[in-house]
Amino acid sequence: MKCTKTETGVKITGVRDLDLAQTLDCGQSFRWIECGEGFRGIAFGREVTMRLDGDVLSIDNCSEEDFEKIWKPYLDLDLDYGAVRQSISALHPVLSEAAQYAPGIRILRQEPWEALCTFIISQNNNIKRIKGIVSRLCEGFGEPVGSGYGFPTAERLASLEPDDLAEIRAGFRNKYIIDGARKVASGEVNLESCRTLPYEQARAELMKIKGVGVKVADCALLFGLHRVEAFPVDVWMKRAMERLFPDMTAEDFGEYAGIAQQYIFHYSRMHPELFE
Numbered sequence: 001m002k003c004t005k006t007e008t009g010v011k012i013t014g015v016r017d018l019d020l021a022q023t024l025d026c027g028q029s030f031r032w033i034e035c036g037e038g039f040r041g042i043a044f045g046r047e048v049t050m051r052l053d054g055d056v057l058s059i060d061n062c063s064e065e066d067f068e069k070i071w072k073p074y075l076d077l078d079l080d081y082g083a084v085r086q087s088i089s090a091l092h093p094v095l096s097e098a099a100q101y102a103p104g105i106r107i108l109r110q111e112p113w114e115a116l117c118t119f120i121i122s123q124n125n126n127i128k129r130i131k132g133i134v135s136r137l138c139e140g141f142g143e144p145v146g147s148g149y150g151f152p153t154a155e156r157l158a159s160l161e162p163d164d165l166a167e168i169r170a171g172f173r174n175k176y177i178i179d180g181a182r183k184v185a186s187g188e189v190n191l192e193s194c195r196t197l198p199y200e201q202a203r204a205e206l207m208k209i210k211g212v213g214v215k216v217a218d219c220a221l222l223f224g225l226h227r228v229e230a231f232p233v234d235v236w237m238k239r240a241m242e243r244l245f246p247d248m249t250a251e252d253f254g255e256y257a258g259i260a261q262q263y264i265f266h267y268s269r270m271h272p273e274l275f276e
Contacts, residue, residue: 031138
């Protein structure tokens with residue numbers, strides 16, 4: 001890959017195994033909006049627009065330094081997904097088919113608090129409604145960034161009461177958001193430690209928060225702390241495992257189980273006829 005400056009931002013050539021729609025709009029993150037031929041979003045206090053043409057990624061409103069420090073890690077561009085796909089495809093023929101169906105999915109390296117909070121919001125919810133709640137949360141309590149708002153910090157939300165979040169219309173989740181914010185802001189829940197703790201301990205650390213069960217913890221670990229061994233199981237994944245992989249468990253997918261999970265999740269959602 002080579003990054004060069006342009007009039008509007010940067011251009012990165014030699015990008016492989018990336019599809020912006022499959023990566024940014026597949027339920028990992030809820031802050032990207034399709035605009036024309038690209039996606040506009042806010043992460044880590046920056047607003048950018050990304051477009052991909054073949055193996056050329058253009059990022060507007062981005063410096064070379066920001067690409068190296070923020071967006072290259074965010075898109076996980078240092079990991080060879082082609083090699084990962086080849087490795088996990090050998091585990092099962094259906095997984096091989098799922099991996100080939102959406103080879104451009106990458107696991108985002110999101111800000112850990114944002115990932116945790118958005119997956120607290122995701123409980124018993126659909127993507128469209130989650131995006132609306134997250135948007136209202138940012139507009140009401142985040143700092144202005146470009147044409148939108150950044151994600152509110154745990155410290156900002158920790159000063160509120162659940163009723164203060166009524167305007168975001170998240171219902172019962174409000175009390176979980178505030179409990180999570182307070183425990184993260186106080187250090188009672190140490191998100192950074194979850195990058196390196198043994199997996200079960202990292203999951204238990206997140207589950208100190210009210211309303212955070214195994215699935216939300218696994219999502220936060222996978223999408224916010226890049227624990228790619230995480231294997232979140234929701235309704236779609238439960239169906240997929242029962243129908244397509246009846247003799248396998250999460251552990252059977254190995255060190256890149258989280259990447260396998262995303263291939264299976266996307267493949268299952270796009271092929272509902274498999275479950276009729």
